[in-house]
Amino acid sequence: MLEEGRSEEELFSFLSLKKGEDSSYHHVLSSMCTIPHPVAARAHQMFLEANLGDPGLFRGTAEIEALLIERIGDLLHHRRAGGYATSGGTESNLQALRIFRKMKASSRPNIVVPESAHFSFEKACDILSLGMRTVPCDDSFRMDADALQEAIDADTCAVVAIAGTTEYGVVDPIAAIADIAHDTGVPLHVDAAFGGFVIPFLKQEIPFDFSLEGVSSIAIDPHKMGMSTIPCGSLLVREPSWFDLLNVETPYLTVKQECTLAGTRSGGAVVGAFAVLEYLGKSGLAAIVRGCMKNTKRLITGMETLGYRRAVTPDLNVATFHADHVPPGWRVSWTRRGHMRTVMMPHVHLSVIEEFLRDIGDNNAQKTD
Numbered sequence: 304m305l306e307e308g309r310s311e312e313e314l315f316s317f318l319s320l321k322k323g324e325d326s327s328y329h330h331v332l333s334s335m336c337t338i339p340h341p342v343a344a345r346a347h348q349m350f351l352e353a354n355l356g357d358p359g360l361f362r363g364t365a366e367i368e369a370l371l372i373e374r375i376g377d378l379l380h381h382r383r384a385g386g387y388a389t390s391g392g393t394e395s396n397l398q399a400l401r402i403f404r405k406m407k408a409s410s411r412p413n414i415v416v417p418e419s420a421h422f423s424f425e426k427a428c429d430i431l432s433l434g435m436r437t438v439p440c441d442d443s444f445r446m447d448a449d450a451l452q453e454a455i456d457a458d459t460c461a462v463v464a465i466a467g468t469t470e471y472g473v474v475d476p477i478a479a480i481a482d483i484a485h486d487t488g489v490p491l492h493v494d495a496a497f498g499g500f501v502i503p504f505l506k507q508e509i510p511f512d513f514s515l516e517g518v519s520s521i522a523i524d525p526h527k528m529g530m531s532t533i534p535c536g537s538l539l540v541r542e543p544s545w546f547d548l549l550n551v552e553t554p555y556l557t558v559k560q561e562c563t564l565a566g567t568r569s570g571g572a573v574v575g576a577f578a579v580l581e582y583l584g585k586s587g588l589a590a591i592v593r594g595c596m597k598n599t600k601r602l603i604t605g606m607e608t609l610g611y612r613r614a615v616t617p618d619l620n621v622a623t624f625h626a627d628h629v630p631p632g633w634r635v636s637w638t639r640r641g642h643m644r645t646v647m648m649p650h651v652h653l654s655v656i657e658e659f660l661r662d663i664g665d666n667n668a669q670k671t672d
């Protein structure tokens with residue numbers, strides 16, 4: 304700490320300098336977050352001091368959280384789902400597994416995940432002392448549902464399927480997985496952290512939500528394709544009473560019990576998430592998804608014209624390629640299998656894609672000269 308505080312002017316010029324060192328989203332093709340919608344930012348700002356960890360003091364904010372969950376439940380075909388706003392997909396996945404671990408009478412519980420699962424499951428297994436059994440994916444990087452049955456044993460407390468993989472943007476065969484989970488009596492958690500706000504708006508219908516009987520819980524993040532401010536994820540479960548398993552007593556708060564992982568929680572981000580969903584409605588979100596999917600197709604066509612083959616045809620706005628270099632100034636990422644990975648988020652406009660294609664094309668020409 305400084306002995307004497309700095310002047311506001313000097314301080315903010317320091318902050319501006321540091322902000323200048325951040326990547327603006329302009330040339331970022333690697334992120335699943337995006338520039339928040341102005342309506343989300345405005346609503347967040349309005350509720351900066353609201354703490355959802357003490358909901359009795361912030362009744363209005365708590366009601367908005369309940370409305371947010373109701374809206375998302377409606378989108379996922381289960382208006383009466385239980386749920387709360389988490390800090391993101393990691394917390395949602397962890398909390399879902401915590402519930403299913405408590406439901407299972409086993410001294411050595413395990414979960415079954417596809418090899419494409421997000422690294423948050425590794426953290427969750429470590430924290431919860433769960434064994435992790437991995438099911439291989441097929442050539443399209445989707446979980447091989449035929450191999451799932453063998454992976455489940457008497458100690459399996461949950462199966463995980465991914466509705467929109469982080470690396471390849473594909474959706475596991477969730478209907479088939481849900482059938483197997485249902486028949487074996489094992490809860491299925493669907494990780495739709497990224498895909499949850501995309502899949503409902505695609506031309507092609509892909510079943511992944513509570514309309515499938517075998518689906519017990521879903522992670523879906525407003526702070527990815529929900530255009531919200533960070534941090535806002537959400538966890539929805541089929542039976543609201545399941546959250547009782549996580550309750551602890553909170554003697555000095557306005558409510559008696561708490562099932563969330565965090566204590567103090569941002570009301571601002573939650574109101575931001577609700578506000579932008581309410582403002583855009585389904586038609587607004589559908590328009591955003593249409594744009595992102597159109598841009599994904601354009602990038603794939605453009606890259607293939609330049610000789611970079613796609614790694615897979617994605618279901619969502621993630622495009623991956625057999626390519627080993629990136630033009631200077633651009634941010635892409637690389638999958639565990641070594642493919643170039645790009646995410647066509649709303650900030651990646653068509654003009655940005657054309658610019659990227661021009662740059663990688665020039666780069667190509669230089670290499671072959």
Ligand SMILES: *Cc1c(COP(=O)(O)O)cnc(C)c1O
Pocket residue numbers: 335390391392393394421423465467468469494495496497524536
């Ligand atoms: C991003 C992501 C997560 C993790 O979400 P955070 O908000 O970063 O904690 C989990 N699962 C999938 C499929 C994701 O894409």
